């Protein structure tokens with residue numbers, strides 16, 4: 001017999017599991033379908049860094065403990081931005097976590113189950129069910145059989161691939177383009193390596209803007225405990241690798257001088273694609289919601305998506321509960337999710353996207369200049385990552401520098417970029433309260449901020 005639930009969640013990664021916990025805690029019947037075996041759900045090739053915003057929200061709203069024990073290979077104390085080489089760098093004290101994705105993900109799945117959600121592994125979703133203009137469930141392959149589940153709300157938490165999103169018919173898309181082109185994607189390659197002695201990056205993560213990697217790409221060196229490092233590169237997908245090299249070769253070229261291969265053994269290699277643009281202009285449909293990477297909830301500059309995915313899952317669970325209580329699971333009934341996401345993380349990611357355009361312009365050598373001249377200070381970085389009250393004080397400082405050196409074209413461009421960053425915040429926080437205002441808002445966003453997406 002076909003199963004019927006309030007909420008079917010496609011994908012049990014951070015976004016999906018948080019949607020499941022939140023909806024189940026509110027008393028909804030929830031089934032999570034994931035193509036991975038049950039015991040592997042949560043596992044992912046990742047840099048494993050997680051800032052405190054999502055864990056704080058999870059603790060406050062749902063009583064979920066911070067990553068701990070074997071879920072936490074290392075606490076994180078410092079973030080370093082470096083340019084060209086580790087010589088030009090800026091380090092700020094920004095407490096956060098390095099998480100073991102599988103162990104942490106598995107605890108969250110267990111919490112979902114304890115609250116009544118059903119988790120089905122080896123369940124690959126292949127199609128969506130539609131009745132008239134309403135999405136009513138999904139079709140999936142499980143135990144050598146094709147099965148269906150009907151749901152009042154389908155939550156697409158399938159990550160970069162966005163399997164449900166891809167299958168939504170055009171007439172339910174309100175004119176929005178839901179594709180993620182190569183210009184808005186970075187490819188990644190990373191290794192977890194074990195050294196024979198404690199490394200020099202204890203409790204620290206380093207983002208390195210290297211001259212051979214075009215921004216938004218970068219290289220990273222993250223602690224993964226006393227003896228292990230998680231090191232990798234990201235590369236903008238629309239730019240071909242130079243001289244026919246592979247991403248792995250670029251990885252070695254950039255990172256071998258900093259972490260020589262003869263000092264470590266490889267524990268794991270992997271990679272993946274990450275969407276790097278602010279969320280789609282609308283994330284809800286009649287009977288469906290996009291969460292996490294399926295909705296492009298990743299910081300475009302740093303490619304952090306774990307925290308935003310957890311938060312979007314929570315927000316989707318709340319919006320689905322409200323819509324079901326009102327008995328209105330249409331696009332309009334689910335709209336509060338759009339508003340909530342555009343407020344955070346949407347506005348932050350839109351600001352980051354604007355900052356990224358400036359970084360692309362200046363390149364790694366321009367960044368070296370900013371770091372060398374201390375135009376960005378440690379306090380600026382702390383503000384950016386902890387209080388999010390970054391722009392105003394920083395703007396004042398740039399104005400001061402501009403007065404002293406009026407001919408500095410780069411500083412002028414920076415001032416202009418800051419204005420755009422502020423505008424992005426304003427536009428995303430002015431997202432319409434109902435679908436009626438959407439086309440006007442998109443027009444405004446394209447005209448005054450960016451028509452890149």
Ligand SMILES: Cc1cc2nc3c(=O)[nH]c(=O)nc-3n(C[C@H](O)[C@H](O)[C@H](O)COP(=O)(O)OP(=O)(O)OC[C@H]3O[C@@H](n4cnc5c(N)ncnc54)[C@H](O)[C@@H]3O)c2cc1C
Nearest residue numbers: 011013014015035046047048049125159272292293305306
């Ligand atoms: C190499 C790399 C390094 C990264 N480093 C960081 C970092 O340090 N910090 C950070 O914050 N973010 C990082 N990210 C990004 C972060 O990993 C993702 O943004 C985050 O995992 C997205 O969560 P999600 O739940 O949306 O999707 P995912 O974690 O991708 O989960 C999607 C789930 O959906 C399932 N699924 C997919 N298709 C189907 C289907 N058809 N049917 C059923 N199930 C399906 C998958 O099996 C998976 O379990 C990194 C990403 C990569 C690739």
